[in-house]
Amino acid sequence: MGYDDFSNIKEKDFLASGKSDIDRGAVRNYIVDKTNEIRYAVGEGYAINALSGGVDSSVVTMLGHRALGDRLRTYFIDDGLMRENEANYVSSLFYQIGVPIEVVDSKERFFSALRGIEDPEDKRNAFTDCFYKTFGDIVRNNAGPERKLFLLQGTNYTDVEETLAKVKRQHNVLAQLGIDPLKTYGYDVIEPIIDLRKPAVRAVAREIGLPKEVSERIPFPGPGLAARIIGEVTPGRVETVRKATKVVEQELYDLGAFQYLAILHKDNVTGMRDGKRDFGQQIEVRCWDSKDAVTGAPTKVPFEKLTTIADRITREVPGVVSVTYNITKKPPSTIEAV
Numbered sequence: 498m499g500y501d502d503f504s505n506i507k508e509k510d511f512l513a514s515g516k517s518d519i520d521r522g523a524v525r526n527y528i529v530d531k532t533n534e535i536r537y538a539v540g541e542g543y544a545i546n547a548l549s550g551g552v553d554s555s556v557v558t559m560l561g562h563r564a565l566g567d568r569l570r571t572y573f574i575d576d577g578l579m580r581e582n583e584a585n586y587v588s589s590l591f592y593q594i595g596v597p598i599e600v601v602d603s604k605e606r607f608f609s610a611l612r613g614i615e616d617p618e619d620k621r622n623a624f625t626d627c628f629y630k631t632f633g634d635i636v637r638n639n640a641g642p643e644r645k646l647f648l649l650q651g652t653n654y655t656d657v658e659e660t661l662a663k664v665k666r667q668h669n670v671l672a673q674l675g676i677d678p679l680k681t682y683g684y685d686v687i688e689p690i691i692d693l694r695k696p697a698v699r700a701v702a703r704e705i706g707l708p709k710e711v712s713e714r715i716p717f718p719g720p721g722l723a724a725r726i727i728g729e730v731t732p733g734r735v736e737t738v739r740k741a742t743k744v745v746e747q748e749l750y751d752l753g754a755f756q757y758l759a760i761l762h763k764d765n766v767t768g769m770r771d772g773k774r775d776f777g778q779q780i781e782v783r784c785w786d787s788k789d790a791v792t793g794a795p796t797k798v799p800f801e802k803l804t805t806i807a808d809r810i811t812r813e814v815p816g817v818v819s820v821t822y823n824i825t826k827k828p829p830s831t832i833e834a835v
């Protein structure tokens with residue numbers, strides 16, 4: 498089947514029909530075709546990919562692993578901006594599936610790239626640049642004189658759309674912005690899921706044998722917790738938003754919302770603790786109903802749940818004296834704050 502015919506199947510069965518009635522046969526065909534496509538593109542060469550533990554990069558890891566076996570090397574770049582204990586969680590999960598992961602500790606590199614930056618787009622650009630340079634080093638470590646190397650990347654349709662619409666520079670969009678990855682960073686990029694939206698990616702994840710905790714995992718932005726910090730990204734501020742994220746994810750898991758997160762604000766506000774003034778930090782909680790992140794509405798979270806979250810965050814996250822809930826739709830809001 499040619500690629501064009503295959504695109505038609507995707508359009509019809511994945512994108513248009515929505516989440517519930519995606520045809521499993523079409524998903525299976527898609528997996529076979531994409532696996533062949535990767536095998537053909539890479540030829541005798543090698544590929545590497547970065548796995549974040551989200552559904553997009555997990556699907557790409559599985560497709561690449563099926564296509565190339567041990568000619569694919571998968572790296573978890575620990576940028577210091579992930580959820581708590583994420584490196585351990587992701588590498589042991591994939592170890593169980595039979596896919597080895599190498600963890601690259603790049604925390605200091607990312608923190609120094611982000612130091613002093615407050616502007617949201619500057620922050621995204623600094624993250625992106627650091628990400629691809631870190632990857633460039635991994636490529637150089639893998640490259641031999643006769644080896645052709647490819648990068649498999651989990652860019653999806655929404656990433657491209659939002660970047661081209663100039664809503665946000667998604668960290669993984671290159672070619673569509675006129676950036677030639679071969680010239681700029683030294684490797685070719687293959688993007689197997691570039692024309693799928695989230696529900697379709699999840700359908701592929703289920704069919705390709707990923708556990709539910711991955712296939713149904715809520716989205717997490719490429720720039721990680723840096724996308725949830727207003728103002729400068731420092732290790733201390735990341736720790737604050739990471740702790741708040743943990744509380745929010747634990748408390749809102751059962752609601753089945755599309756995505757839920759915590760944001761750290763830049764300005765402090767006057768609070769009180771132990772009868773004394775405490776000029777402390779503010780956390781904003783967001784919980785989204787959405788199909789594909791293109792538009793969204795705030796989930797009607799029960800008020801008792803919100804007060805539990807506020808109590809826990811002000812108790813468990815040092816320095817936080819105020820917790821708010823965002824009640825704005827997307828648009829004009831966006832899902833993340835940066």
Ligand code: XMP
Pocket residue numbers: 656659664665666667668669716717718719720724756790827830831832833834
């Ligand atoms: P926004 O904030 O633009 O987010 O409404 C839409 C969806 O995309 C996720 N997101 C990203 N994903 N790289 C990604 O891979 C990024 O740079 C990025 N920024 C936002 C966000 O979590 C939401 O699901």
